[in-house]
Amino acid sequence: MIRGLKISTPFPHGGKLVDRVVTNPVKGRKMAKHTDAVFDIKPTLYQGVPVRNVYREIMSTCYGFFSPVEGSMTKAEVDRILKERRLLSNWVFPYPLVFDVSDEDYKKLGVREGDSLLLRAKGKPFAILDIDEVWRIDNTEELATKTFGTVEGNPEVVREPFDEKMPGWVIYKSLNPVVLAGKYTIINEPKLLPPFDRFWYPPKKSREEYEKRGWRTVINHQTRNVPHVGHEMLMKNAAYTGDIEPCHGIQVNAIIGVKRPGDYPDEAIIEGHEAVNLGGYINPKRHLVTITLWDMRYGNPLESMLHGIIRQNMGCTHHMFGRDHAAVGKYYDMYATQILWGKGIPSFGFPAPITDVPYGLQIRPQNMAEFWYCPKCGEIAYSANCAHDKEKQKFSGSFIRGMVAEGVFPPGVIFRPEVYKVILKWWKKFNYPFCNPKYVKEKEKILEIDLPDMKI
């Protein structure tokens, strides 16, 4: 006898959703008043270009996306993560997350352990950092390398040494040397700007939404792309997993943050996914497009662990993973993520799948192989099914981007017309279908939020 094949909503990673957002402005103002110094959040730059904005980490932490993480990490926590990919509380976690300032700023601030710092965004009070520890990063390049691994140290999955073409490595290399460790609290609740506002489902809200919709099983699709038909098929097909029936819900969770040139703008990505359900290709009743604020590290298996944490916290039961998940270049094995979820990566501290280790994850992987277009099958075919080796036509992201850049209206087999119209809409607005340095800089000024006035 097997007891109960039905899967239910996983508990949050670490057992409890972090909620560090003060929604009462009177209380928030009072807390802001009792801080010891003020600091204006700035993007992290590399060669003058924004590569990260800690404001996104503060948002995702305080709204519980990264539960059980509550703030900027102490040295001991970062050391344990780099050694075992675990928090001091034992729960698995892939990346160091820190609030870093320059020596110059640190001197100016004059803060120390026990002090609290008022953080401003867009010139307005935003959050508080209660400083538990001040520590130094001796060598950011070393930190960056330790974060992502080496060919010798992580032979299961690392194929090439990381360098400055890897955005995540650049983010860690560009950190300021002084870390102020401690918990964040948002004291002035931001308002998401359109179109981001209608996709904002922090974990507490997403869990409520699933319950309202009667979704017991929900599979997540990670995205940083406007969905072509291949993506749509991946979503639809991976969603047949579930337990005794296909997953009730399909959630798209788009990672919103600093872009690379050539990426689609975030606005086109989320509205493009929405167009899939507005167009009726995936019934809106079964489909929910959401966002998480995060500057992608492109750490393939490590990033997939963070994705698992975020989506488990949001209440998903399943997560689809394809080839080259959250990857850039050829640093990692193209199946590194599936290795982590399928058998584990001992050199990262996981001798078993990440769901099967103590203090591991509960969300279940659906590891998918490839899709291609097959004119003989007359469909976007799954590689395990279609045996038409001569006829198959692989999807090429760069080919599709090239087609878009040249203004060719793509055939229905590549983009649904409703989705392509979204690309055109934002192309008009930004004068180009893809992100350029101007878009990137502009975005780090506007961010994705507005803040209410708050006089201190």
Next chain:
Amino acid sequence: MIRGLKISTPFPHGGKLVDRVVTNPVKGRKMAKHTDAVFDIKPTLYQGVPVRNVYREIMSTCYGFFSPVEGSMTKAEVDRILKERRLLSNWVFPYPLVFDVSDEDYKKLGVREGDSLLLRAKGKPFAILDIDEVWRIDNTEELATKTFGTVEGNPEVVREPFDEKMPGWVIYKSLNPVVLAGKYTIINEPKLLPPFDRFWYPPKKSREEYEKRGWRTVINHQTRNVPHVGHEMLMKNAAYTGDIEPCHGIQVNAIIGVKRPGDYPDEAIIEGHEAVNLGGYINPKRHLVTITLWDMRYGNPLESMLHGIIRQNMGCTHHMFGRDHAAVGKYYDMYATQILWGKGIPSFGFPAPITDVPYGLQIRPQNMAEFWYCPKCGEIAYSANCAHDKEKQKFSGSFIRGMVAEGVFPPGVIFRPEVYKVILKWWKKFNYPFCNPKYVKEKEKILEIDLPDMKI
């Protein structure tokens, strides 16, 4: 922590595969010699037409498809099945299975408890029945009704009283009154006739085949149809279930037995499924077409329980179930099977899903909703996804049969050309694309086997 999301091959129902086939002809001949009487197997007739052939039950029993059942059932076993749908050993089982003879034949045979009976098929020694008990069915119509249920007694799933339009009810109503209960042993191993021979994978062999192919997870598709593209899509899509990745194997298991007029001939069914993999629509490496000998009872949820038992014995981890599973007419709720597997049917003895009760099944259901053709999606769309209510075109079996009967070459969206060619091939052979009374009678003479000569 969850320990192990990976699913492994289930053990046979009841714990052990039944194997009652004597493969050594010398031993078989010796056993045949020591029998007390001889009986020539005959089809069960209803109004002169064959509706069942017990030879198929003997084959499926002795080769382990029905494990742990070993033969014709005693009265106590039949009573318990009708009351609780369990064998005396507690394992769940849906149907009475008996070896029945007429009063006249019983008198002629002159056998009693403790005797053994040599059964001949096609005039040759085939099997032995070791008689443990002789009992009488008082009222076969009552037995038939008790087997399938009533509107009052089984309100969760029975919608209309059973009658002579229901083939399973007719089978039980047509039984002879004397039951010879006891174990079967095949003592002269039959040779399956072409084209059935290459689809013959009894449980032991199918399990070996999966292992050879490296299939840890296998989903079964039940069929009694030449597959149209909707069936193909059901198979491909249901197969995305599995555990941490889509099912490794897709098994088609065709029920081969007495046909109803209007059915496709068995030969076209199995070669039609094979054409799906030979045509490359489902890679032959992932696809296995197999058969089970059984005269369908069309008992919807009860039949699905038998299907679960057969395919669990074959080694499958999953079984797909659609609407109106193994149904005819409107006797049962169209979702009766999914009710059995999703929450249980208390009136049949199952207050919980059939996988969650003691001595229940291990094979996991994948309960699927509907598929239809949607010209807007440009695909066979799943009802939970496609929201194009105006455009959708439902598959109609009778429409498709009508098209075939009129010799219209159906569009690619209905039949793959390779599959349609199989229909044509057998149409030529049988002079009609569907089964007629002549085919049905002819088949009960030839059966699906040849038997070696065996002199007693």
